[in-house]
Amino acid sequence: MTEQAQIVVEGVSHHYRPAVGRAVLALEEVSLAVREREFLALLGPSGCGKSTLLYLIGGFLPIETGRITVDGAPIAAPGPDRGIVFQHFALFPWKTVRKNVLYGLERQNLPQEERDKRAQSFIDLVGLSGFEDSYPSQLSGGMKQRTAIARTLAFDPRMLLMDEPFGALDAQTRSLMQAELLSIWQKTRKTVIFVTHDVQEAVFLAERVAVMSARPGRIKTIVDTRFDKNDPDIFKAKPFVDKVDEIWHLVREEAIKAQGKRS
Amino acid sequence: MNATVAALVRYSPLLLIAIAWEGASRLGLVSTLVLPSLSSVIAAWVDLVQSGELVSNGVASIYRGAAGLGLSIVIGAALGVFMAWWRPLHVVLNPLVELFYPMPKSALIPVTVIWLGFGDGSKILLIFLGCMLPVTIGAFNGARSSDQVLVWSARSMGASRLRMLWDVVVPSALPELLNGIRTALALSFILLVSSELIVARQGFGYLIGSLGANGSYEAMFAVVLTVALLGFIADRAYQALMQRLLRWRE
Numbered sequence A: 001m002t003e004q005a006q007i008v009v010e011g012v013s014h015h016y017r018p019a020v021g022r023a024v025l026a027l028e029e030v031s032l033a034v035r036e037r038e039f040l041a042l043l044g045p046s047g048c049g050k051s052t053l054l055y056l057i058g059g060f061l062p063i064e065t066g067r068i069t070v071d072g073a074p075i076a077a078p079g080p081d082r083g084i085v086f087q088h089f090a091l092f093p094w095k096t097v098r099k100n101v102l103y104g105l106e107r108q109n110l111p112q113e114e115r116d117k118r119a120q121s122f123i124d125l126v127g128l129s130g131f132e133d134s135y136p137s138q139l140s141g142g143m144k145q146r147t148a149i150a151r152t153l154a155f156d157p158r159m160l161l162m163d164e165p166f167g168a169l170d171a172q173t174r175s176l177m178q179a180e181l182l183s184i185w186q187k188t189r190k191t192v193i194f195v196t197h198d199v200q201e202a203v204f205l206a207e208r209v210a211v212m213s214a215r216p217g218r219i220k221t222i223v224d225t226r227f228d229k230n231d232p233d234i235f236k237a238k239p240f241v242d243k244v245d246e247i248w249h250l251v252r253e254e255a256i257k258a259q260g261k262r263s
Numbered sequence B: 001m002n003a004t005v006a007a008l009v010r011y012s013p014l015l016l017i018a019i020a021w022e023g024a025s026r027l028g029l030v031s032t033l034v035l036p037s038l039s040s041v042i043a044a045w046v047d048l049v050q051s052g053e054l055v056s057n058g059v060a061s062i063y064r065g066a067a068g069l070g071l072s073i074v075i076g077a078a079l080g081v082f083m084a085w086w087r088p089l090h091v092v093l094n095p096l097v098e099l100f101y102p103m104p105k106s107a108l109i110p111v112t113v114i115w116l117g118f119g120d121g122s123k124i125l126l127i128f129l130g131c132m133l134p135v136t137i138g139a140f141n142g143a144r145s146s147d148q149v150l151v152w153s154a155r156s157m158g159a160s161r162l163r164m165l166w167d168v169v170v171p172s173a174l175p176e177l178l179n180g181i182r183t184a185l186a187l188s189f190i191l192l193v194s195s196e197l198i199v200a201r202q203g204f205g206y207l208i209g210s211l212g213a214n215g216s217y218e219a220m221f222a223v224v225l226t227v228a229l230l231g232f233i234a235d236r237a238y239q240a241l242m243q244r245l246l247r248w249r250e
Helices: A050-058 A097-106 A112-125 A141-154 A171-188 A199-205 A238-262 B002-010 B012-026 B038-051 B053-085 B087-100 B105-116 B120-144 B148-156 B161-198 B204-213 B217-245
Strands: A005-016 A024-035 A039-043 A065-070 A082-085 A159-163 A191-196 A208-212 A219-224
Touching: A005 A050, A005 A191, A024 A050, A024 A065, A024 A191, A024 A219, A039 A050, A039 A199, A050 A065, A050 A082, A050 A159, A050 A191, A050 B148, A082 A141, A082 B148, A097 A112, A097 A141, A112 A141, A141 A171, A171 A199, A191 A199, A199 A238, A208 A238, A219 A238, B002 B012, B012 B038, B038 B053, B038 B217, B053 B087, B053 B120, B053 B161, B053 B204, B053 B217, B087 B120, B105 B120, B105 B161, B120 B161, B148 B161, B161 B204, B161 B217, B204 B217
Parallel strands: A039 A191, A039 A208, A082 A159, A159 A191
Antiparallel strands: A005 A024, A005 A065, A208 A219
16 A cells, blocks of 8 residues: 555535525544545445535535645546446436446547447446446346446546445345445556445445544544455455454444434 | 227227217207308318318418427527526526416417517417416426436536536426426417417418308318317327437336
């Protein structure tokens, strides 16, 4: 882990402002450095602001306090260097699988032939060959998320922001998708920030897990979670089980705090 | 073949009504002054077509309807999308929309005549004014409901704000926009015929009025049926188009 920090979050606070009612402090003084090519999970109880932090890094929300830089430059807007995958897929429902995957490529200066080739190769990579002309409404949840991942990988962002991408999938599909994502990451080695509230998922996928506190969200601690991820029995291996246990306790404390505040 | 049979079964009530109509006037149950027999109406229709009257008046009406509706779709849709996209425009225009929407647009018939005279202009303006708001409201509601994450996705893939408007907001608005246009299509027929009935020198409405005034009831009924049939065909064709444009929905 000699790579240097690529995404740097410094002293970022953020208020959630509902249409009606008072503003709520969602993030408080968050600082975080994400290294180039690392897989970092943002883990925390629901409502801790982990998705908000991801959207700020994505450039989708304005930064109120603090600063966020990518390769030293402050971020101002969304950009194709940071690809995003959402929990509910966010596919264009009026476009076929192929057209969805082509969308980011069409914004780049590539000959049509090259675009088609790239789109097809990513459709093949996520195992959707034969579904190129299907509309999202004709696909299962897992297939939709595969399309979304192919769409984001296709325009080759250097960073991947993933907002609970497997949260809407059934357990079997989720575990398949986790293994696939891990193998894609090992091949492409993009910087990944992966938001989840699933401890096992975070430990399995990430090299480091940043545990967030209950609202207002802060980075509580960062845990190193590097193992031999290709071990088929990893979920039963003692170091893995112990790590999940350790992080589970950290998250549990925060979840209880969050419950207390709500009631 | 099955589709043909299904269509026949579906519209068989219309056939029954036609038979009842013909029977009622033949048996003298209804005076032919009130309701001429269907066969005499059809004969009058053939005469009207052969004399060229139906076609020349029809062309005038269809031109007015298409021009007014076309304008209302283009301008109404653009207005609705921009109102959703840029809040100040919504703030300025919304009170006008609310005030104007429930107003019966036929009340504007004399007004448009004073402005633009007896010809095509006043009819086109009336249809445009009457049909625009359902389109605008459909486009506005549809565009406003466009999913935040779709907008963000497009932006993160390198789409400019204007590009995103065309690629995300407009297609998101499409289902509600198309429903608004369907309402507008029906309204355009109402406004067309009623304005031509009141003040015009040609068109379907004019023809119905003048034939009625001359006591040519068979011919008058023939024109009424023609307008009804055209309205039906237009709506069916529009629904087929809508289904095609929205085939991506489940």
